[in-house]
Amino acid sequence: MQIWKKNFIVTFLLFVLIINAGTFFLVAAVHRNEFQKETDSAVMEAHNIGTAAAALSGFEAGAGRTAQMGIKYRENGTYIQIREQDTEAGREVINMLPFQVEYTGEKRVWKQKIEGRCFLGIENSVYDNGIKLYILSLRDITRLCRNQNSRIWGSALAALLLSDGIGMFLYTTMRRIYRPVNNIAHELRTPLTNIQGYAQYLKAGKLNPEDIFFAGQQIEQDARNLRDIVDKLLIMGSVREGEIKTESVSSDELLTELKKRYPTVRMNCRTERITGDKTLLLCLMDNLLSNAVRAGTQAELTLEKHKIIVKNDGPPIDGRKLAALNRDIRLAKNEVEGNGFGVSLCHEIARLHKARLKFESDDRSGTVVTMYCSGALKR
Structure with missing residues (x-):
């Protein structure tokens, strides 16, 4: 248990x-x-x-x-x-x-x-x-x-x-708090195992420069994955505490940083500034873009006055999974890609900014994720 x-x-x-x-x-x-x-x-x-x-x-x-x-x-x-x-x-x-x-x-x-x-x-x-x-x-x-x-x-x-009411509240709250923990061990174990394996490979000696470069490249990539997981966990910790730092952030500044990570993604800016927590907003858009790039061949990000829109041309999401994504319901392990808590974290960040996420998907438009803002996210 x-x-x-x-x-x-x-x-x-x-x-x-x-x-x-x-x-x-x-x-x-x-x-x-x-x-x-x-x-x-x-x-x-x-x-x-x-x-x-x-x-x-x-x-x-x-x-x-x-x-x-x-x-x-x-x-x-x-x-x-x-x-x-x-x-x-x-x-x-x-x-x-x-x-x-x-x-x-x-x-x-x-x-x-x-x-x-x-x-x-x-x-x-x-x-x-x-x-x-x-x-x-x-x-x-x-x-x-x-x-x-x-x-x-x-x-x-x-x-x-x-007792039933308290039980339901406790169960929902504790499951929500501990939801990421179910996948953390596995997600941390995978890159750590890879790093250990390549380190033993390097220790074996008598390797040509190409093999050494390849092993070093893999170790660097897995270390970067570990850092990303830890960063998201730290961000999630601050989200759970319900504390955000609200400030006026330049939209161009956000998009410039995202372009470094996703150079092939088309980015549109229709508002000069966004009010919110810069770190959390970057984390949200990073998660959404990461999913969009992985799911399709083309992705697009648009910043509007009261919206953040992420699109991709990947295959449509089935209705049951789409409903679960919109309601922030935990999916089965075989349906989860990556670390499994990216979408949940995005919902949390949206709620802290008095906003909501909506997932839409069909054969013609692909998948569109929209963050509708009624509070902090304004010009």
């Missing part, structure tokens, strides 16, 4: 752990706070029920009023039972519990689920006006439990979506 994929997996799993742990503790804290508030309210309610029942017991119509109070509480989702003793044999003042609950004679709070409904139970006693009453209160908290369950599933779904 590639190193960047291992890094992605480790980083992603760490993010998933943090997100899910954070979500769990947050939801648990919210639920605990809600349940505590509900418990405090239920305990206060049970105390008030007992106090009211003790006060009503001294009246002749107290039993009827207590029953009415029980009905009213039941309509609001609280079921009560009041006894004069803390045993099953104690006389019941009122009993509206939906199911049988065993007395313990102690103050307690508990949660009970039965037949799909949740109840918060309170057992308490009240001593008022010389009368001691034992109260059992069951508050229906089914809605609260359902809301909490919904919150749990919603939080789990949100954590999953957030």
Whole structure:
């Protein structure tokens, strides 16, 4: 497995752990706070029920009023039972519990689920006006439990979506950062192997001047290739950091330098100056011209006010590969020529200059690459 994929997996799993742990503790804290508030309210309610029942017991119509109070509480989702003793044999003042609950004679709070409904139970006693009453209160908290369950599933779904989003962002970012690395080793190994081979050839001795000249020429060419790869990697490093040096550059100065590298390419200048990073613009045009020269017999570069156009008369690019080039999608190794990150680097440079690259190709016009500029690239 590639190193960047291992890094992605480790980083992603760490993010998933943090997100899910954070979500769990947050939801648990919210639920605990809600349940505590509900418990405090239920305990206060049970105390008030007992106090009211003790006060009503001294009246002749107290039993009827207590029953009415029980009905009213039941309509609001609280079921009560009041006894004069803390045993099953104690006389019941009122009993509206939906199911049988065993007395313990102690103050307690508990949660009970039965037949799909949740109840918060309170057992308490009240001593008022010389009368001691034992109260059992069951508050229906089914809605609260359902809301909490919904919150749990919603939080789990949100954590999953957030993890997926972070995973996609991490994967895209890390693949984009490490994309050139996949080909660097191979690209560096090839010229280094050639240099090593020709060096051993020279060490063998007894060579005529033509052979020595040829070996030296090949070593020089491979060394130049190594330098080009390193230069592009250094340029790509500055591109990744997103820092460019914007300046007004003479178009003739750019074309003069490019003509030294590509003397056979036709170059047209229709704007006097270009605003942007000179090194990056040269790198972009160098990459595009290198591809154009390699793909056809004739190539042409044109600088306009808001455009940089590179043409060649080579065979047309098939639709799938053309779409990948326009969308900056990585191609398979057998479809990549050269070091494999030239086009991607051009897209990066274009984006830094608030521009975009467009690849067009057909039998009649050959291949045309246009950099459309809306920001820095102006006269």
